[in-house]
Amino acid sequence: MRCRLWAPGQAGSGCGRALFGQPLAALCGEDGSLPRPIQELLAVLRREGPSTEGIFRRAAGGTELRELREALDRGARVDLGSQPALLLAAVLKDFLRSIPDKLLVNNLYEDWMQAMERTGKEEKLSELKAVAKKLPAANLLLLKRLLSLLQHIGHSAATSRMTTSNLAICLGPNLLSPPNEDLLPLQAMLEVTEKVNTLVEFMIEYCSDIFGEEVAGRSCPSAGESPAPMDGATGAVFLLLAEPL
Structure with a gap:
């Protein structure tokens, strides 16, 4: 085994509360923008995901996943662009799973199902x-960005x-459940x-028809760009991760 030093980067939570397990609206900026780490996760996965075999399906290391999640949860500044795509995909799935009432809102479950019962594509x-x-x-903002990525x-x-x-099989259960x-x-x-x-597979395939140009991912940092450092972030967080030779 050899150890790899995980140096601090630029993705703090951007707010004074935990990143996981919170209503999404409570994490967004005053301008309605998504939390900075989520923006960067989406951007890096857009760059690395297409060339990463088994993205969102293959498991990431449990220790690395826990440490990255904990670092993001306490607002540490982490260079997400240097992390393995499989690890970032696992973190994003964890984040989606942690949203209270889920991204598609459990109370709208019957509405989503009734929409899918329409016979024609245009009606759906x-x-x-x-x-x-x-x-x-x-x-809605995160849904557009997620569907575009997928x-x-x-x-x-x-x-x-x-x-x-x-992709729908791997992510669907994290996005919607019935209230009961x-x-x-x-x-x-x-x-x-x-x-x-x-439902999720249909929305991935036809996200451009549902949302038009709004799924272009304009609110995410470009794939080669990291968000600016968050104000008030002090100190450096170094996590020592074990990595097999």
Whole structure:
């Protein structure tokens, strides 16, 4: 084993509260922008995801995942651009999973399902647009950026080995559940998961039709750019990670 020094970078949480487990709106800037670490995660994954085999499917090291999550949660300044794409994908999944009531809002579960029951593609798209408008502004913003990222990766399935179906299976359960999820028997929960995955796959494939140019990712830093250091961030955080030879 050899040790790799993880030097401090530029991704603080951008607010005075934990990053994980909080309502998304509470984490956004006064201008409605997404939390700085999430912006950078999306940007780095947009650059690295298409060439990373099994992105969002392959597991990251448990220790590294825990330490990175804890560092982001306490507002440490971390150079996310230097971290493995698989690790960043795992962190993003953790973040999505931690959003109270989930990104697509559990209370809108029936609305999403009814939209998917429409027979024609155009009818589905029209209904999905209507449901999306019911989301909190912060959720809608992140949804657009996430779908754009996943479509980008899915278009490079030859290298990522991740089709839109694969991506939906890996991320769908983190994005939506019925409000009574804990009361459902196993078989019913399996059916719910299948329906949610179908919804997410459809939204990935047709995100441009649903949101138009708004899914272009303009609010994320460019792939080669890191956000500016956060004001008030002091000191340096060094995490010593064990890495096999």
